[in-house]
Amino acid sequence: MKRLFVLLFSFLTLNAFADAPVEGGEFKPGDMITHHIADDYTWHFADGVVLYLPVILVDNGELKVFSSHNFYDDNHETVPYQGYAIEHGHIVRVNEAGEPLEDHGGLYDFSITKNVVSLFISVALLFGIFLTIASRYKKNAGKAPRGIQSFFEPIIIFVRDDIAKGNIGPKYERYMPYLLTVFFFIWFNNLLGLMPGGANLTGNIAVTLILALLTLLITVFSGNKNYWKHIFATPGVPLWLAPIMIPVELIGILTKPFSLMVRLFANITAGHIIILSLFSLIFIFESLAVGPLSVAFATFMNFLELFVALLQAYIFTLLSAMYIGGAVEEHEHEHGEEHAAPGAAAH
Amino acid sequence: MELVTPGIGLIFWQTVTFLIVLFLLGKFAWKPIMQSLNERETSIENALSAAEQAKLEMQGLKAENEKLLAQARMERDKILKEASEAGNKLVETAREKANEEGARMIAVAREAIENEKRAAIADVKNKAAALSIEIAERILRRELSDPQAQQALAQSYVSEVSLS
Numbered sequence: 001m002k003r004l005f006v007l008l009f010s011f012l013t014l015n016a017f018a019d020a021p022v023e024g025g026e027f028k029p030g031d032m033i034t035h036h037i038a039d040d041y042t043w044h045f046a047d048g049v050v051l052y053l054p055v056i057l058v059d060n061g062e063l064k065v066f067s068s069h070n071f072y073d074d075n076h077e078t079v080p081y082q083g084y085a086i087e088h089g090h091i092v093r094v095n096e097a098g099e100p101l102e103d104h105g106g107l108y109d110f111s112i113t114k115n116v117v118s119l120f121i122s123v124a125l126l127f128g129i130f131l132t133i134a135s136r137y138k139k140n141a142g143k144a145p146r147g148i149q150s151f152f153e154p155i156i157i158f159v160r161d162d163i164a165k166g167n168i169g170p171k172y173e174r175y176m177p178y179l180l181t182v183f184f185f186i187w188f189n190n191l192l193g194l195m196p197g198g199a200n201l202t203g204n205i206a207v208t209l210i211l212a213l214l215t216l217l218i219t220v221f222s223g224n225k226n227y228w229k230h231i232f233a234t235p236g237v238p239l240w241l242a243p244i245m246i247p248v249e250l251i252g253i254l255t256k257p258f259s260l261m262v263r264l265f266a267n268i269t270a271g272h273i274i275i276l277s278l279f280s281l282i283f284i285f286e287s288l289a290v291g292p293l294s295v296a297f298a299t300f301m302n303f304l305e306l307f308v309a310l311l312q313a314y315i316f317t318l319l320s321a322m323y324i325g326g327a328v329e330e331h332e333h334e335h336g337e338e339h340a341a342p343g344a345a346a347h
Numbered sequence: 348m349e350l351v352t353p354g355i356g357l358i359f360w361q362t363v364t365f366l367i368v369l370f371l372l373g374k375f376a377w378k379p380i381m382q383s384l385n386e387r388e389t390s391i392e393n394a395l396s397a398a399e400q401a402k403l404e405m406q407g408l409k410a411e412n413e414k415l416l417a418q419a420r421m422e423r424d425k426i427l428k429e430a431s432e433a434g435n436k437l438v439e440t441a442r443e444k445a446n447e448e449g450a451r452m453i454a455v456a457r458e459a460i461e462n463e464k465r466a467a468i469a470d471v472k473n474k475a476a477a478l479s480i481e482i483a484e485r486i487l488r489r490e491l492s493d494p495q496a497q498q499a500l501a502q503s504y505v506s507e508v509s510l511s
Contacts, residue, residue, distance in 0.1 A: 038349065039357065054358075089349070109356045116360045121366050130376035137383040142390055156380060177373030177382055185368065206353035211359045269350065 029280035037200045037272050038089050040114040045197050049075070050167035053112050056072045057084065057091065060106040068111070115207070118199035130184070159183050159317060163267055171328050175321070178218060182211060183317040190268060190309030197204065203268035205261070212261035215320040220253065223327040256323050267312050271305040284333040
């Protein structure tokens, strides 16, 4: 809750700073923080150490690939290139004078941004670690786990026993690949996001949108007769309520993944904003004395974020498992309903 | 709004990458991992139940062994008892037999002694008879040298005869 306030608050400050007149050299924490948590066409490690990432544009069906270095001059100021320029963190069409055009139709940006590179790094890590572990299992089959295998095995077993088995029931095995992948994907990316200079991938709405959408699709396509019956003819509800109940239930299908999407995005982004804000305090107060305090709080927050990284991965996986579990559950419910009905009639 | 507007580029890369990861990890990592975890769990479970079984068997075997041992002990005691009984009996019989033999031998000896005694007595009697006859003869011879005496003797015999 607190985090949500911080998030909302930071949105307000962002706007405030965006509206403020730009004065040369003045430190603007809002801009700094937005810049850090937003996607970028370059990977800025330190002053002067910048990785320019490839830009991939599809403009009215025409594919254009070039380095984002073309958008920056020697002073790291944005310049137009081939009729495009970076405006507020996005590539837009510009005219000869470098002024952005209103027309954005047909321009799609598939650039390998900082987040995409981070995504690839996390995927490489996932492959590296889990394919190694899988080969270990093949190599010393039936023996006790060793090394990296013994670190991840309890976590895999935890996901299987406590998340999948507990919430999905006997059909859990079909969903294990998704749950395990989602769990480790979110966890690894959360951790990578906490690294100095790391990208804010799991705090990006596009990423959480796709993850939540996959949970939604799996839930909907796993839904058995009981699941749909509960949506279109909720037991125990009079028929004349159906015009209200059906839309409510249909919205319910969407709100679940929507909450998944927002929860992960907001938690991770908020964590980044808090840490960055704490560091900004030093520059806002322009005082050395604030430094140690700021660093102490930021360190504490970082530890908290390490925990949140795992917690959010767990929550996303757990809730996904619960939604899937609700869709595949064989309701004993109906017996309960039948018992409840005469009782209700009697009252 | 910037933050909560999903970009098409990241949506595309995330979808493609995540689905590839899901497919590849599902096929080459999760499947073998889950499989070997399951296998190991079943094997551990089997081993545990086998150990439990073995324990039970061991207990059964031990109980049986104890039973056998007790039986053997009982058997031994019985055999020992029987043997001592038989030994006692044997000794008893031997003693009885010896006693009997002794008694019999004593009886035989007694009889022999009796016979000897009787024979000796008879012999003594005969000898005494012969001696007395001889003495009597000698006395008679000396007595009957006198005719008067002969007469008197004859007389006495005659009188005896008439009496009988």
